[in-house]
Amino acid sequence: MAARARPLAAAWIALALVVLLAWFGSLELRGLFVPDEARYAEIPREMTASGDWITPRLNDLKYFEKPPLQYWMTAVSYRLFGEDEWTARLPSAMLGFFALLMLGFTGYRLRDVRTGLVAATLLGSSWAYFLAGQYLTLDMTLTACLTFALCAFLLAQSAADVRRRNAWMSAAWAAAALAVLAKGLVGVVLPAGALLAYLALRREQVGLLRRLSLLPGVAIFVAIAAPWFLVVQHRNPEFFHFFFVYEHLERFTRTDHHRVGAWWYYVPVLLAGMMPWTPALAREGWQWLRRASCRAPRQAAAGFSPRLFCVAWIAVIVVFFSVSRSKLPAYVLPAFPAIALLLAMRPRERDAAALSWSAWGTCAAGIVLLAAAHGLPRTQKFVALGEHAVAQLPWLYAAAAALLAGGAVAVARVRAGRLASAAFMLVIATLGFWHLVFGFLHQTDADFSSERLIEEFTDDRKPYRPEVPFYSVAQFDPSVPFYLGRTTTLVATRGELGPGIDAEPGKAVATLEDFERLWRAQPGQAYAVLRPGTFADLRSRGLPMIEAATDGRLVIAARHAQEPEPEKRTTGGWRRWR
Numbered sequence: 001m002a003a004r005a006r007p008l009a010a011a012w013i014a015l016a017l018v019v020l021l022a023w024f025g026s027l028e029l030r031g032l033f034v035p036d037e038a039r040y041a042e043i044p045r046e047m048t049a050s051g052d053w054i055t056p057r058l059n060d061l062k063y064f065e066k067p068p069l070q071y072w073m074t075a076v077s078y079r080l081f082g083e084d085e086w087t088a089r090l091p092s093a094m095l096g097f098f099a100l101l102m103l104g105f106t107g108y109r110l111r112d113v114r115t116g117l118v119a120a121t122l123l124g125s126s127w128a129y130f131l132a133g134q135y136l137t138l139d140m141t142l143t144a145c146l147t148f149a150l151c152a153f154l155l156a157q158s159a160a161d162v163r164r165r166n167a168w169m170s171a172a173w174a175a176a177a178l179a180v181l182a183k184g185l186v187g188v189v190l191p192a193g194a195l196l197a198y199l200a201l202r203r204e205q206v207g208l209l210r211r212l213s214l215l216p217g218v219a220i221f222v223a224i225a226a227p228w229f230l231v232v233q234h235r236n237p238e239f240f241h242f243f244f245v246y247e248h249l250e251r252f253t254r255t256d257h258h259r260v261g262a263w264w265y266y267v268p269v270l271l272a273g274m275m276p277w278t279p280a281l282a283r284e285g286w287q288w289l290r291r292a293s294c295r296a297p298r299q300a301a302a303g304f305s306p307r308l309f310c311v312a313w314i315a316v317i318v319v320f321f322s323v324s325r326s327k328l329p330a331y332v333l334p335a336f337p338a339i340a341l342l343l344a345m346r347p348r349e350r351d352a353a354a355l356s357w358s359a360w361g362t363c364a365a366g367i368v369l370l371a372a373a374h375g376l377p378r379t380q381k382f383v384a385l386g387e388h389a390v391a392q393l394p395w396l397y398a399a400a401a402a403l404l405a406g407g408a409v410a411v412a413r414v415r416a417g418r419l420a421s422a423a424f425m426l427v428i429a430t431l432g433f434w435h436l437v438f439g440f441l442h443q444t445d446a447d448f449s450s451e452r453l454i455e456e457f458t459d460d461r462k463p464y465r466p467e468v469p470f471y472s473v474a475q476f477d478p479s480v481p482f483y484l485g486r487t488t489t490l491v492a493t494r495g496e497l498g499p500g501i502d503a504e505p506g507k508a509v510a511t512l513e514d515f516e517r518l519w520r521a522q523p524g525q526a527y528a529v530l531r532p533g534t535f536a537d538l539r540s541r542g543l544p545m546i547e548a549a550t551d552g553r554l555v556i557a558a559r560h561a562q563e564p565e566p567e568k569r570t571t572g573g574w575r576r577w578r
Contacts, residue, residue, distance in 0.1 A: 015424055019124050022431040023097055023133060027086035029442045031449030031479070035496075037136040038449065038479035041088035044074035045482055054232050058478065060487040061500030061507060064242050068228060069181040070141045083485070085451075089136045095144035096133035100124045103337050106151040107344050110158055110306050119344035125427040128273025128329075129336050130434060139330035142183040146334040149175035149191055150313060157211060157304040166213050173217035177224035184247065188221075190317055190334060197312040202305065242499055261327035266318055269329045274339060276407070276426045279361030280354035281343055287350075307345055310338040352414060355422050359410035362426055366404025373397050385447050386552065395440035402432040446551045450529075454483035457549035457556050465525055473515060473530035473538075477554060480529055488529065491515040516543055519559065526559040 032038045039058060046057050056063045056071055073091035081087045100120045108116030123129050132140045149172045156168035172191075179187025199208065233239045271278050317335040321327060346354070373396040376382045382389060406429020413422035446452045458464050472480065472488040476495060481487045490508040492515065494501055501508045509515050519526065520543070528545065530538075535555040539545065545557040 015121070015427060018428065018431065019121075020097075022435065023124070023130075024090075024093060026134060026435060026438050027089040027093060028084065029438050030085065031445040031451030032085055032088060032136065032482060033445070033448045034450075034477050034479050037088070038477070038482055040070060040136050040138065041074065041085075042478050042482040044071040044078060044088075045083055045485075046487065047071055047075045048078050054228070055236055058497060058500070059472075059476065059481055059490065061490075061497050062236060062503050063497070063500055064232075064236070064239050065247055065496065066138055067181045067184055069145075069178060070138050073141075074136075083482075089134070092136060092138075092140040092144075093133050096129070096140045099144040099147040099337065102148055102151045103341060106154055107341055109155055111345060114348065115344045119341045121423065121427060122277050122343055123337055123340035125430045126273060126277060126336055126340065127275045127430065127434070128269070128333060130430065132330060132333055134434070134438070137330060138183050139333050142179055142187060143333045143337070145175050145179035145182050145187065146190065147337040148172075149179060150310075150338060153191075154306045154309065157208070157309075158306065165211060166216075169211070169213040169217055170220055173213070173220045174224055177221045180225045181228065184243070190313075190320065193316040193320060194309065194313040197316050198309045201308060201312060208304065236503075238499075238503060260325060263322055265327050266322055266329075266332050269332060270318070270335070270339075273329075273333075273336060275365060276358050276362040276403075276430055277340075277343065279357035281339065283354060283357045284343060284346055284350070307342060310342045313338040314342070351419055352417075355410070355419055355426075356414045358426055359407050359414055359422060362403055362407030362410065362429060364407075366400050366402070366407055369400035369403065370397065373400055385444060389444045389447070392440050392443040395436055395443065399433045399436035399440070402436060403429050405429070406432065447553060450477055450479040450551070450554060451483055453549055453551040453554055453556065454480065456551075458484070468524060469522065469526040471509070471515065471519075471526070471528040473528050474512065474534045475529075475531055475554075477529070480554075491528075512538075516541070519543060519545070522559055524559075528557045529554055530557065531555070 032041050043056050043058050043063060046060065047053050050057070053068070053072065053075065056066075056068055070092065073095075074088055077087045077090050081090070100123055103123055104116040104120030106116070107119035129143075132143070152168045152172035152175060156165045156172060159165035159168060176188050176191050179191075181187075202208075274281055314335045317332055321331045324331075343354075373393060376393065376396070377390050406425050410422040410425040410429070413419070413425060441448075466484070466486060470484070470486065470488045471491050472493065473491040474493055476490060476493050476497065490497065490501065492510065492512045497508075509518065516538070519528070527548070532550070532552070532555050535545070535547070535557055545559060547555055548558040549556045
């Protein structure tokens with residue numbers, strides 16, 4: 001028995017090392033994509049530059065859409081390791097990985113080692129969770145904090161002694177407070193909604209409410225979550241209305257953000273996001289429905305049910321965001337850890353059937369994606385990327401082939417009774433698929449990021465002067481100030497920076513006519529970043545500007561031709577780690 005366990009343990013260790021390498025190995029690979037990644041990298045850069053860690057600013061304008069936890073973590077990462085893509089993505093990637101470990105530990109404590117390993121494997125290799133861990137957004141930070149809260153709550157309610165239960169409940173309250181600092185009131189609304197739904201289903205209100213450690217828990221929550229809100233409101237009187245009324249109530253109930261979707265919007269998101277395990281999940285759901293329809297209703301068993309709470313958690317998150325008038329795919333990401341834990345707690349004897357379904361489903365996904373890659377060159381959006389994107393299609397063919405091959409090997413392994421190696425192949429196929437997709441994105445990231453444009457512009461052979469005026473004309477790309485290492489002056493554009501412009505109107509130029517007057521009256525050098533069409537239009541009006549660099553998507557214009565200078569110029573804060 002011990003001899004048989006050693007190869008199995010070695011396989012799990014190998015899988016853990018592969019996941020670890022895949023999780024952190026590509027953080028540097030791509031330029032920061034606009035708008036989200038660039039935005040959430042630039043705000044902490046400005047925090048470290050200004051020393052103001054209370055009032056978030058984007059392009060030197062107040063930006064109150066989100067709380068500061070992500071900004072603080074990224075700013076610390078910059079201080080420790082320098083400003084770069086991988087240091088910008090590192091905090092959310094680390095939180096996502098720690099949440100995997102926490103889910104695995106929770107499964108182990110609730111059931112056994114197998115449950116913990118399966119839960120962590122399912123979550124870490126699910127398409128949505130893995131992809132979220134590779135990009136700089138607030139959704140992974142929120143999901144990690146809520147996962148800590150969920151796991152701590154489950155461990156508290158399953159604890160045998162009061163002291164351990166109270167310790168885990170304190171951790172759950174603290175994690176919920178951090179979730180509020182990560183993305184606002186949703187960090188407490190979702191756990192509270194899940195708790196109320198569970199109470200309605202279980203009808204054990206009194207016993208569970210006594211185990212919530214309400215008084216010390218609320219004290220912990222307020223001590224962690226409240227101080228920043230109080231201080232930022234004191235310094236910025238407009239904060240309360242914008243953050244709580246506009247960003248929460250109006251975003252939830254109105255369609256102004258143009259993120260509407262049908263009531264079933266999140267069904268395909270959940271189905272695609274849980275791949276390659278969606279077929280197994282579908283089979284489990286079908287089996288549960290069959291059993292539920294065949295047996296008579298019975299009285300709920302006494303005591304806390306982790307499985308039922310996971311069901312309530314998933315349902316509340318999906319329903320809450322389905323009702324919202326503002327929808328994005330990543331909003332339901334906090335449901336995925338509970339789905340993984342629920343699937344991991346199924347009986348062991350159903351493993352072979354579940355793996356067989358997932359293996360065949362992965363083969364089917366590979367075939368579908370091969371066909372999709374073949375049809376991409378005929379789509380309008382792909383054609384707009386240009387011939388260089390078409391030349392990189394082999395990356396996508398290889399990615400789809402990795403799924404097909406991995407699924408086929410997993411099918412053979414299941415038939416041979418080698419379930420662990422079948423699961424291993426599905427994980428490897430998924431990780432290989434996404435890293436090949438990242439290879440395609442790296443080759444085409446000039447269409448989504450200004451990294452290569454700024455590299456060309458700040459080349460040491462060119463006399464770039466970082467201290468002169470720099471304008472963003474009729475558009476704003478947040479990756480430009482990050483890669484330049486300095487902010488720009490907005491011209492004739494508002495967008496998400498509109499409230500910041502209203503608070504400090506002197507920091508922006510309202511119209512193109514005002515910009516033309518400024519540009520002509522400029523005593524020395526100046527730069528502007530703008531769309532090619534805007535550049536051509538201003539040139540046709542006789543504005544004295546020349547093209548200094550372009551990537552086809554944006555043009556950087558200089559006020560006049562520059563003479564080379566004898567001394568070597570710096571790159572104005574250009575990234576130190578390359």
